[in-house]
Amino acid sequence: MSLIPAAVPPSSPASPADTDANAVPLARFRERLVQAVRQDQCQKLVLVNYQGGDAQLGPDLQRIMVRPVELKGQLHLSFLLRYPTKDITKNLPFNAGLDTLMAWLKGTTFRNAHLHTPTEEVQLALSKKGKASLRVGKPSNAEAAQARAEAAAAGRPGSAAVVSAPLDAATSGHNRDKHRFLELSRPFLHELGVTDANGQLIPAMSRKWKQINKFVEVFAAALARSPLAEQQEIHVVDFGSGKGYLTFAIHDWLRHNMGRDARVTGVELRDELVQLCQRVINKLKLDGMDYEQGDVRQYHPAALNVMIALHACDVATDYAIHLGIRAGAEIIMCSPCCHKQIRPQLLSPHPLRPILQHGIHLGQEAEMLTDGLRALLLDAAGYDTQVFEFVSLEHTNKNKMILAVKRAKARSPDEVINQIRDIKAFYGIHEQCLESLLKADGLLPA
Template sequence: MSLDEANAAPLSRFADLLTQALAQGRCDKLVLANYQGDDAQLGPDLQRVLARPVQLKGAPHLSLVLRYPTKDITRNLPLANGIQQVMAWAQARSFRNAHLHTPTEEVQLAFSKKGKASVRVGKPSNAEAAQARAEAAAAGRPGSAAVVSAPVDTTSAGHNRDKHRFLELSRPFLHELGVTDANGQLIPAMSRKWKQINKFVEVFAAALARSPLADQQEIHVVDFGSGKGYLTFAIHDWLRHSMGRDARVTGVELRDELVQLCQRVIGKLKLDGMDYEQGDVRDYHPAALNVMIALHACDVATDYAIHLGIRAGAEIIMCSPCCHKQIRPQLLSPHPLRPILQHGIHLGQEAEMLTDGLRALLLDAAGYDTQVFEFISLEHTNKNKMILAVKRAKAKSPDEVINQIRDIKAFYGIHEQCLESLLKADGLLPA
């Protein structure tokens, strides 16, 4: 019996298990490892292939990420074509191992040194299973764990949850930005930043799954005040290389030295669909915008960012406000709160709560489902509040919310709020 004849049965079994897992929505990921370097089309430098099921324009596809030392190439194929491609590589023995991960088992296709194929089915480790479920939930795949409709409470997350990551430390941009060392190991001083990056992607993934963008292939993201670009690069990497989306991500930053730094990283890594520009949210006009991000925009800069997102029709708006100077000098201390608000710290906290509460209500009135929550615990950053708004599929009357805004302003003596003024000037809210 020839080697090809001997391998026919295990290859057929693996193909059946892969096809069944994909059809039943149980495929969390597929990893093709130990590349043999003998495929002329793939080239000699390929490290491995990562495959995940995705929905593109309402149709199931297999997203194949070809990982090279300095770049990733994503190919999105219709499901049948994707399975055919994977099995063609398997039959050619281009990879020594293939690992199919599902919530309940791990299927391994392995080739011996002599090229003989074998299939082994076992149970995944608890950590692998939990990570696979988190990734499946974020992707919103049929048959996977339900996608959370609200952000995860970071203060009550269990011990194991700290180990779940939406990105891998091996990603090249992390080394270029100083998060990892030359060996791809986390630099201890960057551990808090690493946790923040992953939490941000987790929140974004849940919002994306329940937004009108869930099945949209092309996504335009603009990140205002993007700084050194930790989160900007992370969103680009997750969208393009983990999810297989045609993402266009632009970082907008005032400081020229940071713009130049990030442009150098983009050029060095040859990142498609990413750009860094110098600009200010008050006068920046993006050509297209689906996701508007503004973290730590000071005082009314947050209002201008939200206004830009609403005006551009962004499906997702993510803000982490910083400073709340406009409202505080306007505040009255109404009875019976006067004895409490005589303390400056309490007055500042009240101003912060009112400012962000009014922003959330104004987003609600503009057609968004809005949440205000703790983004990441205070041990990691003192700027930890997130305003997350996802555009509604169906419009509803804003009258009730507008009346609530009016009553709150009257109670506290607030005569002007920046976002409200901007929306009224544009006719997006009744004057």
């Protein structure tokens, strides 16, 4: 079913009263756009070659990117206004957005408009004398590949997860069509040292760039299947956020690519990193983002929908997961680091004793059991949980991700609790931090 309100009429040729020679190409462009949105085929619309004549837009606007989004069950057009040092997002109901868009084109505020669908690229061009022409062609191979990646990532037609992403300079020939969720031109990437002054990827940061995109990809998939899928306001807290690569990336993707009212807080113990990231926030004038000095064991967020804790050492991961569960977070993302608590408790039961006599195997077993129990405890607390490789070992040794998405419907935890009990008994585990915290709060039966 189309999301376009019934009040939006199909385009028609210019009326007799409209003698403007541009009326026909403008009407045809409008018709193509409405049809693309109605059929869930509108990937992106880009307005370029700004003429600087609009006082509200200002003189230094670079381009506007437009895409359809659904907000509170109603279709809107989301306008991303790109300036040299900032981006501004405006969401308008579809009718009002369409009128605004066509007024810009009719008034020659922009000389070029490019509409991209999976099957064609529609270009509206206005000459220096103001004469409009329309050209329809096939999308480039790169555009087509990007469209397929975006559709797969969004999980449904017409999703708002459509992003225009350039290829990074370090990409080899056979990877040239890889989808990126963020653009290298994003200002925060330069401020954090990922790109140079020309927006090009710094070669030494290529691994970090891949990690950033993978993280956003994982989060995008989790968001699409979570209770937050259609929620406009989203509160994210990132514990141990460090220099903020992923913290800024989530904020940027939610705000500028998804059009959500994201409130993102980075929580970090090291004051110098807090000050660094806050300076970037202030410089770029980022709305809905903040950095605070704090520890997950004492931090109490006012609101929390998404809890992130990457590389929290040993039981700090347990405290982070506990906080997320206690706060009712819809999404919990952890990448554990160190697994010290369980290892000294482990027995080497027969017939595993000969294998576990080697220290490296004992350490791997402790890691598997610690994260396996965390996943089971999240399951018992009402989450669908996955444990998987976050990024390949060539990029980082800390490559495991625990991803938990809150279930829409509760179910009995009894079976999972019995499985936890049996595993603990088999290996001689008498205490696991997350389980103790949940029981102390009454979130699990004692």
